[in-house]
Amino acid sequence: MNDFTGSAALQADFIWKNAEDLWGDFKHTDFRKIILPFTLLRRLECALEPTREAVRDAYSLFKDSDIELDTVLRSTAIYPFYNTSEYSLATLGNSKTRRNLEDYLALFSDNARAIFEEFEFGNTVIRLEKAGLLYKIFQNFAKIDLHPDVLPDRVMSNIYEHLIRRFGAEVNEGAEDFMTPRDIVHLATALLLDPDDAQFEASPGLIRTLYDPTCGTGGFLTDAMNHVAGYGSHYKIPPVLVPHGQELEPETHAVCVAGMLIRRLEFDPGRDLSKNIRQGSTLSNDQFAGERFHYCLSNPPFGKKWEKDKKAVEDEHEKGELGRLGPGLPKISDSSMLFLMHLASKLELPANGGGRAAIVLSGSPLFNGAAASGESEIRRWLLENDLVETIIALPTDLFFRTNIATYLWILSNKKLEQRKEKVQLINATSLWTSIKNEGNKRRIVSDDQRCQILDMYAAGETDKLSKMLDYRTFGYRRIKVLRPLRxxxxxxxxxxxxxxxxxxxxxxxxxxxxxxxxxxxxxxxxxxxxxxxxxxxxxxxxxxxxxxxxxxxxxxxxxxxxxxxxxxDPEAEPVTDANGELVPDAYLDESFTDARDGLLGRVGYEINFNRFFYQYEPPRKLHDIDDELKQVEAEIAALLAEVASE
Known part of the structure; x- marks a missing residue:
């Protein structure tokens, strides 16, 4: 078998090259339906390889007994999935290949077989056979060693995402929209979990729940689980995060399920974590209704409309405090704040240990909407309920498909005493390192810069890049001033x-x-x-x-x-009332009151980073600009003279 070394991108390129035979017989828009499921199949096969013979022996021994066969086979495979087929990719043969492959897939346990159903892999196999490529393709993949000991789950997740990015680039689709760059994942995970270090140390083996409502390939979930597993070097027994996730796209969901099938909890190695990865729209079909979690992570799509979920979202909003979306509804053109409310509703209750969440958003949730609008009411609810702990302004050019400004929100219903009724704003826009362009991603937050942000967050102080502010600082009242008719x-x-x-x-x-x-x-x-x-x-x-x-x-x-x-005409004489009295030049409309407190003016909340971090830069001196213009004019004249002399 070929052993991988180097970056995930190089490893993914190796897989990609093994599919070059597809060109000509298949459209490049179909490549992901072939490459991704074959990669997943080989990954699962490699994981099961050490126990393959033992599983088949156990199946032969107990298949006709009254013993719960599924439990026995999972235990024997040392994974929550198994395969009882006599075949592997290397032994399918070049005759009756499709029939043998179908038999191989059919004898996976139900949870693994469902992965390939989401890709409609059966149709792909038929097309490959008709093109005369089936044997060639699975032989290519049979040579790749994707065992978890060779490629840890984080590296494998990187490979999946790199392949998906390649597919996105090939067909100009938004395949990268759900992807969160690794540097941002590491930052969000550390911000979410590091404040609980003392709790983890005091309670070895502490079990906590983790949730991502837009889980994609599972990058956030995997990183968070790896993060706490790293505590094993500090404590005798590291804490455990039990992952839960929901993903809209079936194929991406299948990738995440495959990753969770291979993950095992040390205290419960037979537990099937893939059951916690659900498919469907989080906004209209919450697969974890009524459940709460200790930690939440999310990178919802930027600027995505929610019109497809409109009926369900409006029904949920009508439930008020009994629903997830009671505070307000944003404009239908952007669903970001729906996910923000959704995460807040999923925080574990303080009585059960409380919850914290990290969510990546564009700038619009900070300021969109006037006073009393849906967006402003959502901000009002979050701030007045003291759920917003920190908002970090990130550098631009961090994401693969957009260079817009992004912000990392940290929500918490278990703030430290010194943070209560306060919000920390961190301006990290200057903390970046240049990299070779990957789409629109031209920068990363390096390890040192991540540590700098974490230090500012932990300190919770006011300085040049950090501001600790009373949440009321962001509030205002909008009054209505009426003028007489002129x-x-x-x-x-x-x-x-x-x-x-x-x-x-x-x-x-x-x-x-x-x-x-x-x-x-x-x-x-x-x-x-x-x-x-x-x-x-x-x-x-x-x-x-x-x-x-x-x-x-x-x-x-x-x-x-x-x-x-x-x-x-503003210069005309003001109109008088029925009694001939002049109406004042301006007066307050006393009927314009807030729906919640009944006082004059409607309450609004807006979080404006520029207000707190703006630094005045004096304009350049005129003589400096003149000197520069003269220099440019001289260069142009020299170039023209050179052209004229030719």
Whole structure:
């Protein structure tokens, strides 16, 4: 077998090269349906290799007995899955290959077989056979050693994600949208778990639950589990995190399931962790309804619409405090804050040890929405319930498909006393190291920079890059200021045209219309104040001609005159009320109150990093700019002279 060395990217390239035979017979958009399931199949096969003969012997011995066969075979395989087939990829043979492979897959335990069903692998095998490539492809993969002892789960997860990124690049799809770069995963995991070091030390072997509602290939879950496993070098028995996750995309879900099948809990090696990895939309079909967790991690998709989940989301919101999404609903164009509320609802209750969460978000959840909007009400609920512990502004260019500003939120319902009713803002935008471009990822947060961020977080102090702020600092009241109507009346032809098309005018008799036109035309071109319309109409109606025609100065006619000839003018005299009193220039609308506290003005919350970390940079001196321009002009002149001399 070929042994892998070097980075996960190089290992993934090796797998990719073994699939070069696909070109020509398959569209590159179909490659992931072939390469990923074969990689997973080989990974599972390698894990089972040491106990393969023992499992087959146990199956032959107990298959006709009354003993629970599934339990026996799991115990024998030393994994929560097994395979009782006589075949392996290396022994399928070049005749009856498809039939043998189908038999091999069918004799996996149900939990492993479900992985290949999510890829619709049976159809892929038929297509490979028709193209005459089936034997070649599985022989290629049979040569690759993917045993967990050779490639730990973190390295294998990197390989899966690298392959998915390759597929995304090939077909220009958003395959990387769910992927969280390793440096961000390490940072989020450390921020989430390090504050509980004392608890882990005081309680060896402490068992805690872990949850990711957008788990992708399982990178967050794997890293967190590895992180606490590392405590084994400090304590006799390291703590244990029992993972739970949900993923929308079936194929990505299958990759995560495969990873969890191979993971084992030291205190319960036969436990099937893949059962905790569910498939479906977290927003509309919460597979862990009513459950809470000690630790939560998530990197939901940036700017993804939630219109497909609209009915379920709105129903959940209507439950109020009894649901996950009671505080408010954001605009349908961005689901980020739905996941933020969802995670907050999943925090374990303080009475059971409390919960902490880390979630990666774009900048919009910090400031989108005015006072009393859905977004502002969500921020209000989080802050007034003292759930926001820290928000870290990350450098740009950290992600594979976007270079937008991103932020890492830490939620907690078990804050230390000195952090209660406070939020720590950390400006880590300058803490990055350049790397060779990987899509839009041009930077990483190095190990040293990660330690610097962790130190600032642990210190909880106010300095140049860190601010400890009372949560009320982010609140404000939006009041409504009303101004009086300031209007003048311009008696021009355009206004007259509007008047004669007005519905009130059209109801007048032709004699009455002629009367009013004769009264208005002599005033053409004049500008009048607002009160002129009423005075004019009432005076005209007192004339002998008006009395003979029974013309009246009705309120609807006066309104029609104002509507037709009126123009708002901030310089005009303010309109007076019915008693002739001047209305003040500005006044508060006292009916504009907050729905929750009933006080004047609507409450809003906004978290503006620039407000707290802005540093003024004086403009460059003019003579420096002039000198630079002269230098550029000289260079241009030299280039032109060179061209002219040729």
């Amino acid at each position: 209007m003048k009346l311009i008696l021009d032809q355009e206004g007259l045209d509007r008047l004669v098309s007005d519905s009130t005018w059209l109801k007048l008799s032709s004699a009455h219309q002629s009367f009013w036109l004769d009264a208005i035309k002599p005033l053409s071109g004049q500008t009048k104040d607002y009160n002129w319309a009423e005075t004019f109409a009432k005076d005209a109606a007192k004339s002998d001609k008006a009395k003979a025609l029974k013309v009246k100065a009705t309120k609807t006619l006066i309104t029609a005159l104002i509507t037709a000839f009126g123009h708002k």
